Amino acid sequence: xxxxxxxxxxxxxxxxxxxxxxxxxxxxxxxxxxxxxxxxxxxxxxxxxxxxxxxxxxxxxxxxxxxxxxxxxxxxxxxxxxxxxxxxxxxxxxxxxxxxxxxxxxxxxxxxxxxxxxxxxxxxxxxxxxxxxxxxxxxxxxxxxxxxxxxxxxxxxxxxxxxxxxxxxxxxxxxxxxxxxxxxxxxxxxxxxxxxxxxxxxxxxxxxxxxxxxxxxxxxxxxxxxxxxxxxxxxxxxxxxxxxxxxxxxxxxxxxxxxxxxxxxxxxxxxxxxxxxxxxxxxxxxxxxxxxxxxxxxxxxxxxxxxxxxxxxxxxxxxxxxxxxxxxxxxxxxxxxxxxxxxxxxxxxxxxxxxxxxxxxxxxxxxxxxxxxxxxxxxxxxxxxxxxxxxxxxxxxxxxxxxxxxxxxxxxxxxxxxxxxxxxxxxxxxxxxxxxxxxxxxxxxxxxxxxxxxxxxxxxxxxxxxxxxxxxxxxxxxxxxxxxxx
Amino acid sequence: xxxxxxxxxxxxxxxxxxxxxxxxxxxxxxxxxxxxxxxxxxxxxxxxxxxxxxxxxxxxxxxxxxxxxxxxxxxxxxxxxxxxxxxxxxxxxxxxxxxxxxxxxxxxxxxxxxxxxxxxxxxxxxxxxxxxxxxxxxxxxxxxxxxxxxxxxxxxxxxxxxxxxxxxxxxxxx
Numbered sequence: 001x002x003x004x005x006x007x008x009x010x011x012x013x014x015x016x017x018x019x020x021x022x023x024x025x026x027x028x029x030x031x032x033x034x035x036x037x038x039x040x041x042x043x044x045x046x047x048x049x050x051x052x053x054x055x056x057x058x059x060x061x062x063x064x065x066x067x068x069x070x071x072x073x074x075x076x077x078x079x080x081x082x083x084x085x086x087x088x089x090x091x092x093x094x095x096x097x098x099x100x101x102x103x104x105x106x107x108x109x110x111x112x113x114x115x116x117x118x119x120x121x122x123x124x125x126x127x128x129x130x131x132x133x134x135x136x137x138x139x140x141x142x143x144x145x146x147x148x149x150x151x152x153x154x155x156x157x158x159x160x161x162x163x164x165x166x167x168x169x170x171x172x173x174x175x176x177x178x179x180x181x182x183x184x185x186x187x188x189x190x191x192x193x194x195x196x197x198x199x200x201x202x203x204x205x206x207x208x209x210x211x212x213x214x215x216x217x218x219x220x221x222x223x224x225x226x227x228x229x230x231x232x233x234x235x236x237x238x239x240x241x242x243x244x245x246x247x248x249x250x251x252x253x254x255x256x257x258x259x260x261x262x263x264x265x266x267x268x269x270x271x272x273x274x275x276x277x278x279x280x281x282x283x284x285x286x287x288x289x290x291x292x293x294x295x296x297x298x299x300x301x302x303x304x305x306x307x308x309x310x311x312x313x314x315x316x317x318x319x320x321x322x323x324x325x326x327x328x329x330x331x332x333x334x335x336x337x338x339x340x341x342x343x344x345x346x347x348x349x350x351x352x353x354x355x356x357x358x359x360x361x362x363x364x365x366x367x368x369x370x371x372x373x374x375x376x377x378x379x380x381x382x383x384x385x386x387x388x389x390x391x392x393x394x395x396x397x398x399x400x401x402x403x404x405x406x407x408x409x410x411x412x413x414x415x416x417x418x419x420x421x422x423x424x425x426x427x428x429x430x431x432x433x434x435x436x437x438x439x440x441x442x443x444x445x446x447x448x449x450x451x452x453x454x455x456x457x458x459x460x461x462x463x464x465x466x467x468x469x470x471x472x473x474x475x476x477x478x479x480x481x482x483x484x485x486x
Numbered sequence: 487x488x489x490x491x492x493x494x495x496x497x498x499x500x501x502x503x504x505x506x507x508x509x510x511x512x513x514x515x516x517x518x519x520x521x522x523x524x525x526x527x528x529x530x531x532x533x534x535x536x537x538x539x540x541x542x543x544x545x546x547x548x549x550x551x552x553x554x555x556x557x558x559x560x561x562x563x564x565x566x567x568x569x570x571x572x573x574x575x576x577x578x579x580x581x582x583x584x585x586x587x588x589x590x591x592x593x594x595x596x597x598x599x600x601x602x603x604x605x606x607x608x609x610x611x612x613x614x615x616x617x618x619x620x621x622x623x624x625x626x627x628x629x630x631x632x633x634x635x636x637x638x639x640x641x642x643x644x645x646x647x648x649x650x651x652x653x654x655x656x657x658x659x660x
Contacts, residue, residue: 064521066514066629070653132524132647133563454543 005401010179011188017175021167023169029160033153040149044083044123047117051078052127052140059089059129063097063138071098078142085122086143089129098140108141185214189221202229249316257314264307272300309438313423316442321361321449326354328403331362332390335369339377347384348377353391356401360470364446371439372405372466378433379464380409393467400444408463417456490633514630515623516553519544519584522606522621525650528583529643532604533566536628537589542583545595546575578637592617604643620644624655633657 007015055074062071071089076083077099086105094110101107111126113115113136118124122145129138185207192206202225206218275296282289297441332352340348347413351372358365373390380386387408392401412420412427419425421444447454452468458464509517519542519634533539540563544551554570561568573579576596580603585611588596588607597617600607610623620639624631632654641660 058649058652061525061647061653064524065518065632065650065653067631067653131521 005308008183010176010183013179013182014172014175017178018168018171019067021171022164025167026158026165029157029164033156033160036156037149037153037457038432041118041123041146044144044149045118045125047124048084048116048125048142048144049127050422051081051084052115052125052142054315055087056127056129056140059098059140060131060137063089064090064131068098072100083144083148084142087146088141090126090141090250090265092136092138105143108143111139111141111425112413113139118146120146163411165196182214185209189214189218193221196225202226202232207213219301254314254318257310260307260310264303267302268307272297275300306436306438309442310437313438313442313445316364316449318365321364323359323361324360325357326360326362326365327357328365328392329353331366332369332373335366335373336390339370339374348386348388350377350386350388351390353389354391355392355403356472358401358403360450361446364449365441365470368443368446368468369405371443375466376405376407376409378409378435379411379428382410383408402467404467404470406463406465411460411462411464412456413460414458417458421454430484510549510553511630512547512549513553513557515550515586518623518632519550519554519586519608520558520561520563520568522608522650523568523645524585526606527641527645527647528604528606532583535568535581538566538650539569540564540583541569541571542584542586542590543571543573543579543582544586546591547581547586549618550586550588580605583626587614587619589614592619601638606639606644608641621654631655635659 055077058074059071062068063073065473068089075087075089078087078100085102086097086100086108088167090110091097096107108124109117111124111130112125116123116125122143124141124143126139128142129140129457131137188209189206192204192400196204205222206216206223208215208222275293278285279290279293279297285293306400329352332355336350336352340350369390373388376388377386380388389402389406391406395402410428410433414432416427420427421440423441425441426435426437444454447470452469452471454466454468456464456466523540523542542554542558544554551570551572558568559570571578571582573582573585574592576599579585579596580599582605583607584594584606585588585600587607589609589611592609592611592613595607595617601618606621607619608621609615609619611631613637615622615633618635618638620635620642622633622635624633632650633656634646635652635657636646636651636659637658
């Protein structure tokens with residue numbers, strides 16, 4: 001029984017019920033017709049045998065006293081039954097003693113006594129004519145037309161078809177009502193589930209209209225909604241609590257950062273000032289002591305740089321974004337011009353290619369380019385010719401460009417690349433390359449505040465490439481990539 | 487019934503064919519005489535002298551007698567052996583269950599004695615019927631018909647089967 005599974009439950013129930021009813025009636029009707037046919041034939045044979053037995057006693061005297069007229073008149077009493085179409089009394093020698101034939105009937109075939117022959121259209125039976133002493137004196141052959149059987153079957157099948165039609169209509173009506181009664185709670189449950197999904201309102205509840213499986217399902221659904229509602233409220237409270245904690249922590253950290261930067265400046269200035277006085281006014285100072293004081297001064301300068309960097313980092317973290325459409329090519333060129341105030345130099349080759357514009361805070365994005373190009377200049381200055389390229393790439397399937405700053409400098413071990421963007425993290429000693437270790441952390445923070453990502457590819461002494469995007473929907477590779485520079 | 491007799495009976499009852507002559511009048515009468523035994527009931531005391539025999543007496547017709555002997559000698563009626571007896575004297579006639587009187591014998595028959603006895607008298611002709619015969623063979627087109635004087639048979643305590651009465655012409659006059 002192929003009921004389409006994409007149709008509604010009501011339609012499927014209706015189809016199943018109607019088909020089941022029709023199948024049952026059809027099978028029952030056919031079975032009854034077959035049984036009726038067999039029974040009718042059996043009854044026909046039985047009635048023929050009884051009729052033959054009744055006639056035989058009278059026919060025996062006719063045969064025994066040689067009275068064929070009487071036998072013929074006896075046989076003609078069969079006219080009362082329209083189904084009996086022929087009869088004959090056959091003598092033991094095979095001759096016909098008396099005969100009754102309705103119009104169009106051929107003479108009856110010779111049958112052995114007790115034999116009967118059933119064809120599609122008729123039934124022929126032969127029985128013995130017995131004398132009062134019980135001796136056979138002849139045979140009575142009667143032929144019965146089975147037309148009445150088929151008429152009865154036709155009548156029966158007509159009634160069956162009529163019952164089938166009535167039952168189909170009734171089944172359709174009943175199945176429609178049953179289907180609606182079964183499907184409505186399910187549809188109501190589905191509607192509630194949809195409403196919950198759309199509105200995210202876990203306070204909604206499904207109506208429990210029955211105590212059956214659907215009712216149990218609705219109750220389970222409601223219990224699940226109650227649980228979700230409880231979890232949702234709890235989660236909301238938790239988020240609010242954590243947000244408050246986080247904001248407070250950020251404010252404290254910012255205050256701490258400012259206080260450290262500002263409050264440390266006074267003692268550092270004291271150290272710097274008095275060290276300078278010592279250097280200027282001390283008359284009897286050995287060169288060794290002067291060197292010590294020089295080292296104190298350089299330490300003070302370094303501490304000042306670190307405090308400036310920390311202030312910058314704090315500012316980048318907390319300042320509001322003022323976004324505009326930025327001409328990235330011009331911005332990068334301006335940064336290069338600032339970094340090389342004396343103009344192009346023979347041992348530095350910087351190429352800024354034409355790049356797509358992008359939305360962002362111009363001041364902060366300028367800081368990104370300044371840090372990345374500045375690092376490129378710093379780490380490639382030991383090369384005979386520093387080659388630095390600034391350009392953009394297009395990742396297939398993404399509209400936003402990926403900006404790249406590439407150099408042929410010292411590079412770094414890609415295994416440690418994940419730590420590259422952490423605060424105060426440095427891969428080279430200050431003696432090799434100066435710096436505070438805060439620049440890339442600031443760069444990463446700026447990029448992330450724009451919703452973008454930053455990553456790097458490098459290997460030691462093979463140069464480095466820094467990639468960044470300024471939108472969130474950019475496909476980016478893993479941060480640690482060991483492939484060498486192309 | 488022996489095989490030979492069944493075949494003979496079948497021949498007697500069969501319609502004539504080109505290779506087979508129709509049964510003669512005597513042969514038919516002989517068979518009818520035998521059949522009467524099956525359609526007529528005699529009172530039980532009639533068999534007191536000859537309890538195992540059913541006696542058919544033939545008076546005055548050798549043809550019928552021969553046919554009877556040939557057809558039913560040794561047969562049984564109602565469990566009794568059929569005995570064919572040629573009747574030549576009046577008293578012999580009183581020992582039969584069926585008595586066939588050939589035409590012309592009516593004057594010799596002991597009508598007064600047998601009128602109250604359970605003896606089925608069979609004959610033919612007007613004289614036979616006038617004298618008080620019970621079953622009369624009547625020529626009817628190409629066959630032999632029966633005329634039964636039922637009241638006479640009833641007077642002799644003979645009960646005639648309705649099937650036999652149905653195929654016969656029944657008279658109820660005394």
